[in-house]
Amino acid sequence: MEILSKRKLFRLLFIGYTFAFLPLGLLASILSVAGIVPVNINNKEVYGILGGLVALIYIPLVGILMSGLNWILLVIGMWIYNSIVKFISILKQKSR
Numbered sequence: 001m002e003i004l005s006k007r008k009l010f011r012l013l014f015i016g017y018t019f020a021f022l023p024l025g026l027l028a029s030i031l032s033v034a035g036i037v038p039v040n041i042n043n044k045e046v047y048g049i050l051g052g053l054v055a056l057i058y059i060p061l062v063g064i065l066m067s068g069l070n071w072i073l074l075v076i077g078m079w080i081y082n083s084i085v086k087f088i089s090i091l092k093q094k095s096r
Contacts, residue, residue: 010071017070018063025062029055 004012031037032051039051039058046054 006071006075009074010067013067013070013074014063017066018060021059021062021066025055025059028058029053 028037028039029052032039032047032055033049035047038045038047039054040046041054
């Protein structure tokens with residue numbers, strides 16, 4: 001079984017979230033360029049090419065934000081799990 005490093009975990013999360021958000025970001029970009037649906041920046045509605053660029057910039061930003069938050073929680077969870085497993089193994093060794 002391959003051990004997943006923290007760096008590889010973040011990379012997998014980033015790729016997963018970025019490509020999962022890609023269709024929605026592209027759709028928002030196309031709709032903004034077409035003038036159908038605006039992209040909001042600081043409560044300002046932006047249409048056209050600028051709105052399309054902003055929607056495309058949001059794609060990796062959302063990937064970084066979501067993968068960063070999930071990575072932190074997963075690393076904390078793995079640390080707690082490993083601590084409990086080590087504690088239980090120490091208790092088992094002392095009981096023998």
